[in-house]
Amino acid sequence: MLAKVHAFVLQGIDALRCEVEVDLNSRFQPALGESNKPTIVGLADTAVREALDRIRSALFNSGYAFPDGKMLVNLAPADLKKEGSALELPIALGILLTSKAITTDRHRKFLVAGELALDGRVRPIKGALSMAMLAAELKMQGVLLPPDNAAEAAVVPGVEVYSIDSVSTLVGFLNNQLDLEPYNINAADADPSTGTYEVDFADVRGQELAKRALTIAAAGRHNLLLLGPPGAGKTMLCSRLPTILPALTRQEALETTRIYSACGLLPKGQALLRTRPVRSPHHTASGPSIIGGGTIPRPGEVSLAHHGILFLDELPEFPRHVLEVLRQPLESGAVTISRAHSSITFPARFMLVAAMNPSHSGKGSVDPRNATAHDTVAMERYMSRLSGPLLDRIDIHLEVPAVTYRDLTSKANGTTSAKMREQVQQAIAAQQKRFGKDATTTNASMNTQQLKDHTHLDDASQALMKQGMEELGLSARAFDKVRKVARTIADLEGSTAIQANHISEAIQYRLLDRRF
Numbered sequence: 001m002l003a004k005v006h007a008f009v010l011q012g013i014d015a016l017r018c019e020v021e022v023d024l025n026s027r028f029q030p031a032l033g034e035s036n037k038p039t040i041v042g043l044a045d046t047a048v049r050e051a052l053d054r055i056r057s058a059l060f061n062s063g064y065a066f067p068d069g070k071m072l073v074n075l076a077p078a079d080l081k082k083e084g085s086a087l088e089l090p091i092a093l094g095i096l097l098t099s100k101a102i103t104t105d106r107h108r109k110f111l112v113a114g115e116l117a118l119d120g121r122v123r124p125i126k127g128a129l130s131m132a133m134l135a136a137e138l139k140m141q142g143v144l145l146p147p148d149n150a151a152e153a154a155v156v157p158g159v160e161v162y163s164i165d166s167v168s169t170l171v172g173f174l175n176n177q178l179d180l181e182p183y184n185i186n187a188a189d190a191d192p193s194t195g196t197y198e199v200d201f202a203d204v205r206g207q208e209l210a211k212r213a214l215t216i217a218a219a220g221r222h223n224l225l226l227l228g229p230p231g232a233g234k235t236m237l238c239s240r241l242p243t244i245l246p247a248l249t250r251q252e253a254l255e256t257t258r259i260y261s262a263c264g265l266l267p268k269g270q271a272l273l274r275t276r277p278v279r280s281p282h283h284t285a286s287g288p289s290i291i292g293g294g295t296i297p298r299p300g301e302v303s304l305a306h307h308g309i310l311f312l313d314e315l316p317e318f319p320r321h322v323l324e325v326l327r328q329p330l331e332s333g334a335v336t337i338s339r340a341h342s343s344i345t346f347p348a349r350f351m352l353v354a355a356m357n358p359s360h361s362g363k364g365s366v367d368p369r370n371a372t373a374h375d376t377v378a379m380e381r382y383m384s385r386l387s388g389p390l391l392d393r394i395d396i397h398l399e400v401p402a403v404t405y406r407d408l409t410s411k412a413n414g415t416t417s418a419k420m421r422e423q424v425q426q427a428i429a430a431q432q433k434r435f436g437k438d439a440t441t442t443n444a445s446m447n448t449q450q451l452k453d454h455t456h457l458d459d460a461s462q463a464l465m466k467q468g469m470e471e472l473g474l475s476a477r478a479f480d481k482v483r484k485v486a487r488t489i490a491d492l493e494g495s496t497a498i499q500a501n502h503i504s505e506a507i508q509y510r511l512l513d514r515r516f
Helices: 052-063 088-098 128-137 147-151 167-174 208-220 234-239 249-263 288-291 320-324 327-333 372-385 388-392 405-409 417-435 446-454 459-472 476-492 501-509
Strands: 002-011 014-025 039-041 070-076 110-112 144-147 160-163 222-228 309-315 332-340 343-347 350-358 396-399
Touching: 002 088, 002 128, 014 088, 014 128, 014 160, 070 088, 070 147, 088 110, 088 167, 110 128, 128 144, 128 147, 128 249, 144 147, 208 222, 208 396, 208 417, 208 476, 222 234, 234 350, 249 309, 249 343, 288 320, 320 459, 327 332, 388 476, 417 476, 446 476, 459 476, 459 501, 476 501
Parallel strands: 002 110, 039 070, 110 144, 144 160, 222 350, 222 396, 309 350
Antiparallel strands: 002 014, 014 070, 332 343
């Protein structure tokens, strides 16, 4: 008897259709020395090939017999690598169909996925959100999956989600003996605009100039580097940057959640990520862990920070080759991992926010006008760990001075996240009017034509820009960065045209161009 079950496999973060075929020949009589053990074909990895032993125990402990005879399990398409444990429940379902424990064809309307425990319980899987999207694309009625994955799958409209907690539940539901209701998600759990943060910029004493730079960075999605001595509050400032960014749109939340779902990092029972992700890898992280990779490519930190922030603390302590792999995704907003058998592209549109000390000892000033000869030598040695092309891709370089005693003991409240967010929203509204409300373009991501159209400089601004390029030795890329930052500053002030004071402030944020 032949049974067919609809399942899926993950390729990167995308769900691809997989048909599980189970063929049982009950009349097969093995020859002397020939094995009667079930066989799995279809480019399955070790975990999938071992599934039959777990499935046998799960069926037996659930009260169902494992059929006798020669069994062949085919996973189609045969040229697609199958890995993970999500195929265990579909294979078990195929076996139950061949043994006639299930007597209906109701399973044909659903995609099925789940990992089996030896007692018949169904454990969570990776990629449930992508699975539900695939079901919607194939116009199937719904999905059958573990209870822990029901919330994330239920955010896809038009797809019925049924929680299957055990083999017995699966059999009862498909035999119409158990009436299950589709999982209904709480509207608030699927609304990214309801996300909240526990920190606030009001906690930061002093550093009003740094808050200004962070406001500009958030308003235009500009990459940012903070330099200053230990204890100046660089990490504290960067950790509060998400509180002034606009709330995730539903489309952004779906894109980001799909990455976390495929990696198995979505918290249990959570439907959508409702706050922008902040990834802060340690400086001992490897290149593949940052950019993504592996024998079967998986997303790295840059993709996990999609629509959020990648925070690199103590930037020069990262190996140089690790930092250099960031250059391409900073420009394109995507990462392509190529292997002999396939090439997979992961989204990676993130804000790079970095912090560092001016020297290995933490002492000295970044600005050569304020640095001693000894500080300059120490800083040059420390800064040599960073390449000029990487720093060239960072829009804003800002020195954060040590916090004064007066600021630490002041009872006056500093600028709050709410006030900064209000300014950011004003600038974003101007960008939406300029580029279109549904466009993903921000000031930081303007292309050449958009720069030409929206960053016209008057005579005074051009004179300042010429002086800045000659004195700082700005590259062509830095020239564009200055114009983009100036456009954001103008948006924050409600100005339709870029003026000389906007260019002047933007040039001040190219602090490290004096050295590279």
